[in-house]
Amino acid sequence: MTLTLDPPRIVKTAPLVQVRGVSKSYGRVVALRDVAATVYPGEVLGIVGESGSGKSTLLRMMNLEETPDTGSYTLDLPDVDGNLFALDRFARRMLCATRIGIVYQNPHLGLLMKHSSSGNVAERLLVAGERRFAVLREKAKDALAASEFPLERLDAPPIELSGGMQQRVQLAKAIALEPALLLLDEPTTGLDVSVQALVLDTLKRLQRDRRITMVIVSHDLGVIRTLADRVMVMRRGEVVEAGLADQIFQDPQHAYTQQLVHAKL
Amino acid sequence: MSLANLTKPWAPMSYGFLDASAKRELRRKMIKAVCVPGCQMPYASREVPMARGWGTGGLQVSLTLINPAMRVKVIDQGADDSVNAASIRRFLARVSGAPTTLDTLDADLIQSRHRIPEEILREDQVLVLQVPNPEPLRSVQPNMSIARQMHGDADYGRMWLQLYEQIVRSGRVMQGASYPSMVNGRHVMTPSPIPRWDVPKLHMARHLTILSAGREKRIFAVPPYTRVEPLVFDDVPYRVEDHGGLTCYRSGATGFFMNEIPQGDGTSTYEVSDSEYGVKAIRARDGEVVAMGETWYKDGKMPQ
Ligand SMILES: Nc1ncnc2c1ncn2[C@@H]1O[C@H](COP(=O)(O)OP(=O)(O)OP(=O)(O)O)[C@@H](O)[C@H]1O
Numbered sequence: 001m002t003l004t005l006d007p008p009r010i011v012k013t014a015p016l017v018q019v020r021g022v023s024k025s026y027g028r029v030v031a032l033r034d035v036a037a038t039v040y041p042g043e044v045l046g047i048v049g050e051s052g053s054g055k056s057t058l059l060r061m062m063n064l065e066e067t068p069d070t071g072s073y074t075l076d077l078p079d080v081d082g083n084l085f086a087l088d089r090f091a092r093r094m095l096c097a098t099r100i101g102i103v104y105q106n107p108h109l110g111l112l113m114k115h116s117s118s119g120n121v122a123e124r125l126l127v128a129g130e131r132r133f134a135v136l137r138e139k140a141k142d143a144l145a146a147s148e149f150p151l152e153r154l155d156a157p158p159i160e161l162s163g164g165m166q167q168r169v170q171l172a173k174a175i176a177l178e179p180a181l182l183l184l185d186e187p188t189t190g191l192d193v194s195v196q197a198l199v200l201d202t203l204k205r206l207q208r209d210r211r212i213t214m215v216i217v218s219h220d221l222g223v224i225r226t227l228a229d230r231v232m233v234m235r236r237g238e239v240v241e242a243g244l245a246d247q248i249f250q251d252p253q254h255a256y257t258q259q260l261v262h263a264k265l
Numbered sequence: 266m267s268l269a270n271l272t273k274p275w276a277p278m279s280y281g282f283l284d285a286s287a288k289r290e291l292r293r294k295m296i297k298a299v300c301v302p303g304c305q306m307p308y309a310s311r312e313v314p315m316a317r318g319w320g321t322g323g324l325q326v327s328l329t330l331i332n333p334a335m336r337v338k339v340i341d342q343g344a345d346d347s348v349n350a351a352s353i354r355r356f357l358a359r360v361s362g363a364p365t366t367l368d369t370l371d372a373d374l375i376q377s378r379h380r381i382p383e384e385i386l387r388e389d390q391v392l393v394l395q396v397p398n399p400e401p402l403r404s405v406q407p408n409m410s411i412a413r414q415m416h417g418d419a420d421y422g423r424m425w426l427q428l429y430e431q432i433v434r435s436g437r438v439m440q441g442a443s444y445p446s447m448v449n450g451r452h453v454m455t456p457s458p459i460p461r462w463d464v465p466k467l468h469m470a471r472h473l474t475i476l477s478a479g480r481e482k483r484i485f486a487v488p489p490y491t492r493v494e495p496l497v498f499d500d501v502p503y504r505v506e507d508h509g510g511l512t513c514y515r516s517g518a519t520g521f522f523m524n525e526i527p528q529g530d531g532t533s534t535y536e537v538s539d540s541e542y543g544v545k546a547i548r549a550r551d552g553e554v555v556a557m558g559e560t561w562y563k564d565g566k567m568p569q
């Protein structure tokens with residue numbers, strides 16, 4: 001009798017995101033050096049690393065806000081082909097608006113502070129071509145509800161909201177169009193521990209319910225441990241170690257990772 | 266042999282105040298503007314004997330288009346007899362020899378500030394609108410280089426967001442004059458500060474409209490039979506000013522754009538804003554035979 005084992009899900013599916021050989025320098029500062037990253041559909045990739053290691057830069061590239069000096073980036077989606085870094089400004093903007101969602105560490109980067117919160121979410125839908133006011137409002141409400149934003153503050157401008165609520169507006173905006181890829185840059189940094197836990201809960205629930213593919217950047221190992229399936233450790237613009245979350249946390253190989261994990265424990 | 270034998274006798278060789286090269290540049294920019302409806306074309310705005318902001322953009326276009334055989338009409342907020350309109354009209358006549366008229370039906374060239382006449386313009390007529398601020402994106406994007414890029418990308422999400430915000434805050438779209446409008450399905454333009462009442466007149470109009478901003482040095486155009494659609498949500502209809510039911514206290518005309526005249530007792534009376542139309546209505550009422558043109562609005566409504 002032969003025993004046939006199903007290969008794990010990851011082995012069967014093609015990766016959604018493939019970033020290869022990305023390098024970027026700002027003058028003499030090398031922000032990224034030959035960085036590669038792979039994310040499978042429905043998976044959460046955590047990126048940890050010290051300050052200035054290039055995490056945010058990598059995320060900006062994945063959001064197509066910047067182009068690297070070298071490297072390629074592909075998304076395995078219907079009607080999205082080739083190296084995305086080679087797209088023109090127009091195609092890039094449309095792809096970004098409809099397929100990729102991002103939550104910035106600094107809400108000022110991601111939100112129009114003086115527009116209404118629902119308007120911030122609606123903008124995404126408007127860019128995608130929605131022209132019915134009632135639908136805009138309904139969908140904005142749904143997205144805000146999904147990110148557990150208090151709906152009685154629906155039309156309050158973000159500038160009047162707390163940090164935790166601002167992050168929820170960013171999150172609602174990011175998920176409003178059901179993106180294929182959700183990028184989170186330190187989504188909980190700067191929030192107090194209890195609010196941090198609430199935002200993490202929301203992210204976990206979104207991940208479970210919608211199986212959104214996520215890349216989350218944090219220098220807080222606790223956050224990464226709670227959410228990530230796989231972890232990538234960066235230092236000085238390079239990936240020093242990558243692997244399953246358990247593996248990285250239980251059995252770190254690289255000296256820097258060991259130091260990081262120990263410092264946490 | 267005297268000097269008189271060597272030179273030609275005097276004869277008029279140019280008209281329209283601007284020199285030939287200035288007019289040529291303006292003509293080229295107008296042709297460009299007609300080719301890409303609603304797209305703003307930069308031009309070298311010349312000096313004219315009038316301060317910037319008083320319609321120098323419109324004046325330069327008129328000076329370029331005018332010839333001694335054209336009839337010119339100039340209006341300001343609908344009125345032919347305001348100081349500004351009268352001065353521009355007199356200046357145009359003086360530098361070109363063109364006859365002037367007050368009657369919309371007789372005019373070949375109409376320069377206007379803030380209004381479109383109530384009588385339907387024909388294919389052989391040209392409307393020149395004075396534009397103070399040609400950039401519809403200014404309120405959402407103060408950086409003009411980025412605004413130009415947004416026009417290039419047809420990136421008008423922020424314009425729509427502005428409308429969304431107005432409805433959320435005030436329950437309706439607050440934009441009055443200069444209502445942003447999509448031209449030919451591609452470029453959003455500001456139709457100059459004409460009231461919302463006048464915007465539908467541009468849609469599929471028979472006449473050519475040229476809009477010109479002298480201070481900002483931009484020309485754009487709505488060629489004949491071009492779509493001009495005010496930005497509106499599918500489920501929040503476009504509304505013109507509630508003037509359809511008002512009656513002019515002087516001429517008795519009903520269903521046109523009105524000027525409100527506040528009275529001492531706190532009420533208001535109204536008079537037709539298109540002054541020459543009002544004059545014609547009065548003369549017709551008094552039994553004169555007057556040619557009244559067909560109007561865009563009928564019984565206060567714009568036929569679809
Ligand atoms: N626009 C820029 N111009 C110049 N240098 C830049 C720019 N963006 C990033 N850098 C440099 O690239 C390096 C990586 O920056 P990055 O913001 O990606 O780090 P990070 O890993 O996100 O750090 P942190 O954890 O502090 O957010 C830094 O040395 C930074 O100074």
Ligand SMILES: [Mg+2]
Pocket residue numbers: 055056057105185
């Ligand atoms: Mg960062």
